Amino acid sequence: MAIVIIGNPNVGKSAVLNRLSGSNILVSNYPGTSTEISANPVKIGKKEITIFDTPGIYSIFSEGEEQKAIRDLFEREEIDLILNIVDASNLERNLVLSYELMDLALPVLMLLNQIDRARALGIRINEKLLSELLKIPVIPFSATTGEGLQEVWEIMESSSPEKKDKAIKEEGQRNKENLSRGKKPLQECSLNELRMGQCNGHCALCSIPADTCMSYADWRRVEKARTTADMVSSSLGERQRILLEKTQAFFDSSLLGTPVLLLLAYLAFVLLLKFVAISEGPITALLEPLNQTIESFLSNILPPGMLNTILSKAVPEGLIIPFSIIMPAMLMVACIMSLLEDSGLLPRYSVALERAGSFFGISGEAIIPLSLGFGCRTPAIMASRIMPTASQRFIVITLLSIVVPCAATLGILASVIAAFQASLPVIAGTMFAVLMLMGFILSRLMPREDAFIYELPPLRFPLWSNVGKKVKMRFSGFFTEVLPLLLIMSIAVRALLESGFLEIFRTMEAFTRFLFGIPAEAFIAVLVTIFQRYLAPLVLLNLDLTPREATIAISMIALSLPCLPAMVMTVREIGWSGLTKILGLGFLTSCSVGIMLNLIL
Amino acid sequence: MEEVTAMTINDMKPGQSARILKLNRGLQAGRRLFEMGLVPGARVKLVSRHPFKGPVLLQIANTQIALGRKMANSVEIEIQE
Numbered sequence: 001m002a003i004v005i006i007g008n009p010n011v012g013k014s015a016v017l018n019r020l021s022g023s024n025i026l027v028s029n030y031p032g033t034s035t036e037i038s039a040n041p042v043k044i045g046k047k048e049i050t051i052f053d054t055p056g057i058y059s060i061f062s063e064g065e066e067q068k069a070i071r072d073l074f075e076r077e078e079i080d081l082i083l084n085i086v087d088a089s090n091l092e093r094n095l096v097l098s099y100e101l102m103d104l105a106l107p108v109l110m111l112l113n114q115i116d117r118a119r120a121l122g123i124r125i126n127e128k129l130l131s132e133l134l135k136i137p138v139i140p141f142s143a144t145t146g147e148g149l150q151e152v153w154e155i156m157e158s159s160s161p162e163k164k165d166k167a168i169k170e171e172g173q174r175n176k177e178n179l180s181r182g183k184k185p186l187q188e189c190s191l192n193e194l195r196m197g198q199c200n201g202h203c204a205l206c207s208i209p210a211d212t213c214m215s216y217a218d219w220r221r222v223e224k225a226r227t228t229a230d231m232v233s234s235s236l237g238e239r240q241r242i243l244l245e246k247t248q249a250f251f252d253s254s255l256l257g258t259p260v261l262l263l264l265a266y267l268a269f270v271l272l273l274k275f276v277a278i279s280e281g282p283i284t285a286l287l288e289p290l291n292q293t294i295e296s297f298l299s300n301i302l303p304p305g306m307l308n309t310i311l312s313k314a315v316p317e318g319l320i321i322p323f324s325i326i327m328p329a330m331l332m333v334a335c336i337m338s339l340l341e342d343s344g345l346l347p348r349y350s351v352a353l354e355r356a357g358s359f360f361g362i363s364g365e366a367i368i369p370l371s372l373g374f375g376c377r378t379p380a381i382m383a384s385r386i387m388p389t390a391s392q393r394f395i396v397i398t399l400l401s402i403v404v405p406c407a408a409t410l411g412i413l414a415s416v417i418a419a420f421q422a423s424l425p426v427i428a429g430t431m432f433a434v435l436m437l438m439g440f441i442l443s444r445l446m447p448r449e450d451a452f453i454y455e456l457p458p459l460r461f462p463l464w465s466n467v468g469k470k471v472k473m474r475f476s477g478f479f480t481e482v483l484p485l486l487l488i489m490s491i492a493v494r495a496l497l498e499s500g501f502l503e504i505f506r507t508m509e510a511f512t513r514f515l516f517g518i519p520a521e522a523f524i525a526v527l528v529t530i531f532q533r534y535l536a537p538l539v540l541l542n543l544d545l546t547p548r549e550a551t552i553a554i555s556m557i558a559l560s561l562p563c564l565p566a567m568v569m570t571v572r573e574i575g576w577s578g579l580t581k582i583l584g585l586g587f588l589t590s591c592s593v594g595i596m597l598n599l600i601l
Numbered sequence: 602m603e604e605v606t607a608m609t610i611n612d613m614k615p616g617q618s619a620r621i622l623k624l625n626r627g628l629q630a631g632r633r634l635f636e637m638g639l640v641p642g643a644r645v646k647l648v649s650r651h652p653f654k655g656p657v658l659l660q661i662a663n664t665q666i667a668l669g670r671k672m673a674n675s676v677e678i679e680i681q682e
C-alpha cells in the first residue's frame with residue numbers, strides 16, 4: 001500500500017510522518033524544509049505501507065520542480081491514499097489544495113494538524129460538518145501531542161487498495177494523465193471572467209502559459225474553500241492568542257521590529273563568541289588528564305619511531321580540539337538556530353532584510369540558507385532551494401561556500417586568533433568587505449527579477465520538545481562527522497608535518513612571502529582548506545607566526561574553499577560546472593585577500 | 602468608485618483593509634499570488650510597510666504574507682473601512 005502526504009508548506013507534514021513512523025525527519029518552522037520526496041516504509045499492524053513525504057506546495061497544478069516531482073510520483077507509483085495535512089489554524093488557505101486533491105479522484109484522508117495550537121489560539125473547527133461537506137474522512141490531529149494517531153492507524157489498517165471502485169479508479173487514471181501533461185482538469189474560460197479581471201488568459205486569447213496564471217477552476221476552488229472554511233470554523237478570543245498577536249504585531253511593525261530583530265541577532269552572536277571563549281578553558285582543563293593518559297598510553301605501547309610521535313600527538317589533539325573548540329560553538333549555534341526557527345522569528349529576518357538583500361542581488365529568502373550556514377554549510381546549501389531562481393541560488397551557494405563561516409570554522413578561528421594575537425577587527429572587516437563586494441559583483445552579473453512574495457509562518461512560543469529535538473539533530477553531526485573526520489585529518493596533518501614533506505614547500509617561501517607576506521607552511525594551511533576548512537588552523541597552530549602573518553593567513557583561510565561535504569552537496573544541487581565556478585572564485589578570493597592585506601597592513 | 606483611479610496595495614496605509622479587485626494581467630508571478638491566496642474577492646489587511654521601498658506585510662485570513670513592492674503594485678484593490 002502506498003500513501004502520499006501532501007500539504008501546504010510548513011503545516012507539519014514531516015512532523016506527522018515522524019509521529020506515524022517514529023522516524024526522524026527534519027522538522028522546522030519555515031516553508032521549504034523538505035525539498036525532496038522521501039519514501040518511508042512503515043509497518044502498521046500486519047500491513048507494510050510506504051509513506052511518501054513531499055515538499056510543501058500550494059497547488060499541484062503550478063509550475064515548479066516540487067510540483068513536477070509530485071506529479072511524476074503520481075505517474076510512477078500506484079497511490080492508494082492521499083494523506084492531506086492541513087493546518088487547522090489556517091483552514092481557508094489550506095482547503096484550496098485539498099479541493100485540487102479531491103479532483104484527482106483518489107481517496108483522500110484529511111488530518112487537521114496542529115489542532116493543539118489552533119485550540120490554544122481559540123479556533124474551533126466542526127470536523128463532522130467539514131467531513132460531510134467534503135465527503136472525505138477528517139481527523140483532528142496533533143503531531144506534537146499524538147492526538148488522533150490511533151484513528152489514523154485504524155483507517156490506514158482497514159482501507160484496502162483492492163476494494164477501490166473500478167469507476168473511481170478509471171477516473172483517477174484519467175486525471176493522472178491530465179496531471180502528467182501539466183493540464184488542469186476542469187479548465188474553463190469564460191468571457192465573464194475576462195470582464196471581471198479574474199482570467200489572466202490561459203486560453204487561446206493570450207499567450208501566458210496555463211500554469212503561470214489563474215484559471216476559472218482555480219478561482220472556483222478558492223471560493224469553495226472560503227465558504228467551507230467560514231461554515232466550519234469559529235473563533236473565540238483567548239489570552240494566549242491576544243498576547244501572541246501583540247508580540248507578532250510588534251515584530252512585524254517595520255519601525256520597531258527591524259531594529260529589535262537586528263539587536264537580537266547581534267546579541268546571539270555575542271553570546272556565541274562569549275560562550276566559546278568561556279567554555280574552552282574549563283573543557284580543556286577537564287580533558288587534560290585524559291589527554292595525558294592517551295598520550296602516554298600511545299607512546300608506551302607503540303614502538304618508538306615516527307609512528308609513535310605522530311599518533312601520540314595527533315590522537316589527543318584530534319580528540320581534544322573538537323571537544324574544547326568546536327563542540328561549544330556547534331552546541332550554541334544549534335540552540336540559537338533552533339530557537340529562532342521554532343519561534344518563527346527566522347523568516348521575519350527575510351522580510352526585514354529584503355532591501356538589504358537586493359543589494360546582493362538576492363531576495364529576502366536568502367537569509368534562511370545564509371544563516372543556516374553559520375551552523376553547517378551542507379544543509380544550508382540544500383536549503384538554498386528556497387530561492388526563486390537558479391541564478392539567485394548560485395549567488396547564495398557561492399556566498400555560503402566562500403564567505404559564511406560555519407560553527408566549526410568559527411570556533412576554531414576564534415581560538416587561533418587568540419593563540420597568535422591576530423587582529424579580529426581586520427579579519428572580520430575583511431570578511432564583511434568580501435561579502436559586500438562579492439554580492440555586489442554577482443548581482444550585477446545576474447540581475448534579479450523583482451517578484452518577492454513570501455509566506456510568514458506564525459510566531460509561536462517555542463515548544464521545548466521541538467527545540468530539544470532540533471538541537472539534538474543539528475548537534476549529532478558533531479559525533480558522526482566532525483569528530484571522526486578531525487581525528488583522521490589531524491593524524492594526516494601531523495604525519496605531513498613530521499615526515500618533513502612540507503620542507504619541499506620551503507622553495508616557495510620567497511614566492512609566498514612576496515605575494516602574501518606569509519611563510520610557505522602557512523600557505524599550505526590555506527591549501528588544506530580543500531579537505532575541511534576547520535582543519536586548516538590545525539596546521540597553523542603548529543607554526544610560529546607573528547600576529548601580522550597570522551592575521552593574513554587566517555583571513556585567507558576564512559575566505560577560501562568549501563569543505564568536502566559542502567562540495568559534494570553543491571555538485572548534487574547545481575552540478576559540476578557550478579562547483580567549478582565556485583572553486584575558481586574561492587581560490588581567486590583567497591589569493592586576492594592575501595595580496596591586498598599584504599599591501600595594506 | 603469607477604476605474605478612474607485604480608488603487609493598488611501600495612496605496613494602502615497600515616491598518617487599512619481592502620478587497621482585491623483584480624490582478625494585473627501579463628504578470629508571470631500571477632500564479633504565485635494566487636497560491637498565496639491573493640485572488641479577486643479576497644480581503645486583505647495591510648500590517649506594515651518596510652521603509653526604503655521594502656516589502657509590505659499583508660494579513661489574509663490567518664496568514665501573513667510579505668510582498669515586494671513591484672508585486673504589490675500589480676494588485677488592484679478597493680479600500681474598505
Ligand SMILES: Nc1nc2c(ncn2[C@@H]2O[C@H](COP(=O)(O)OP(=O)(O)O)[C@@H](O)[C@H]2O)c(=O)[nH]1
Pocket residue numbers: 007008009010011012013014015016026027028029030031032033034056113114115116117141142143144145342466
Ligand atoms: N503545536 C504544534 N506544532 C506542530 C505540529 N505539527 C508540526 N508542528 C510544527 O510546525 C512546524 C512545521 O513542521 P514541519 O513538519 O517541518 O512542516 P512541513 O514543512 O509541512 O514538513 C514545526 O515547527 C513543527 O514543530 C502540531 O501538531 N502541533
Ligand SMILES: [Mg+2]
Pocket residue numbers: 013014015026027033034
Ligand atoms: Mg517537511
